[in-house]
Amino acid sequence: MKQIITFGEVLMRLSPEGNKKFIQANLLEFYFGGTEVNVGISIANFGEKVKHISCVSNDFIGDTALSFIQKFGVSTSAIVRSNKPLGVYFLEVGAVMRPSAISYNRSNSSFSDIQPDMVDWETxxxxxxxxxxxxxxxxxxxxxxxxxxxxxxxxxxxxxxxSADPTYRNGLWKYGENAKDVLTDLLTYSxxxxxxxxxxxxxxxxxYGHSNEDFVEASKALIKAFPSINKVFDKIRTPINASWHKIRARMWNGKEFRETSDFEITHIIDRIGTGDAFAAGLIYGLQKFDDYKSMEFASAACALKHTYEGxxxxxxxxxxxxxLDGNVSGRFNR
Known part of the structure; x- marks a missing residue:
């Protein structure tokens, strides 16, 4: 059984309990995650074999992070170690009209030590x-x-x-490279x-604008610019407030445009990692279903992630x- 490979930083998240701000709190909860490893763990939970590649701290925090990843069946054999600390981020979970807030501490993390000769990609x-x-x-x-x-x-x-999720974060890209140049370089292989x-x-x-017509034209232009790309999938979030969102998805696969119905999440438990859940559902789905069913599966997975802490x-x-079958009432399974 061949593996799905994810590559990226593993982070520790520190957050006050519930919806408290840090200034209110005396106790913090911690979780492990990181965009790419979140995708890998979710795919492993769907029954696929997954290997994650990263660089984590060579201490008990790094050991704990590895144990967390391994308990989902994700292979960590290609993860290397560094004497620098694991990256950390701090999260205040918002509610109703108060948005969530994040602060990162990752500029000198263990992952910053990763170098091309540390990973045996060929093997x-x-x-x-x-x-x-x-x-x-x-x-x-x-x-x-x-x-x-x-x-x-x-x-x-x-x-x-x-699969490429080019996620542009303005707070990154501090090391001298131009984001557009780098992303366009990497998209040629996607x-x-x-x-x-x-x-x-x-x-x-x-x-391009955000209408469906603009999305199709933008997708066509993207595929023309990067001929290796053959399908484009977009997750659309409509926030009512910090606790109540709607999720749907749309696609252009080079032949047709399709769009899903909304999934309505009326009480968000945790929004972190929901885009990663969508990506994981899509990667899994594209190996099992047609394009539209894959997109529906990804949207449902994304909606479910809003109900899990961490x-x-x-x-x-x-x-x-x-x-997907309509079982959204939350009734007991007995």
Missing amino acids: ILKKGKWIHWTGITPGLGKGGYGTLKKGLVIAKEKGIAV TIFIGGVNEINEVLDAK DVNYANVAEVMGI
Whole structure:
């Protein structure tokens, strides 16, 4: 059984209990996560074999992070160690009209030590069938960018599927590289694009609007600019307030446009990792279903993630399919 490969930083999250602000709190809860490892764990929960590649601290915090990842069945054999500390972020969970707030402490983290010669991509990808990347990793530093590109080059040579979530974060990209140049470089090795008009505008230096018609035109322009990309999937979030959102998705697969119905989340438990849950559902779905059913599965997985505390989506396939079958009342399963 071949593996799905994820590559990116592992972070510790510190957060007050419930919806408290830090100034109210004396106790903090901690969770492990990180965009790409969140995707990997969710896919493993769907029954796929997954390997995560990263660099974590060579201390008991790093040991605990590895144990957390391993308990979901994700392989950590390609994760290397560093004497620098694990990256940390601090989260205040908002409620109703008060938004959540995040502060990162990752500029000198263990992942900043990652270098291309630390990862044996040739060996890893012999067992690989899919690799997933996001724009966060190359935004963190030259080491992450170079290591990722090396893997994508080999993946393309081997004909391995590559999903790209170019996630542009303005707070990153402090090391001298231009975000647009880097992302367009990496997209030349990618086959599936997970992102919307904002991300397409960023990489094409365009100004498409957000209507469905604009999304289709933007997707066509993206595929023309990057011929290796054959499908574009976009998750759309409509916030009513911090606790109540609607989620739907749309796609252009080079042949047709499709859009899902809304999933309404009226009481959000935790919003962190919901986009990662969508990406994981899509990656899993595209190996099992047609494009539209894959998008529906991804949207349902995303909606379910809003009900779990922490960064990771704990849902399995049966639970996601239950949501797709209309079982959204929350009644007891007996």
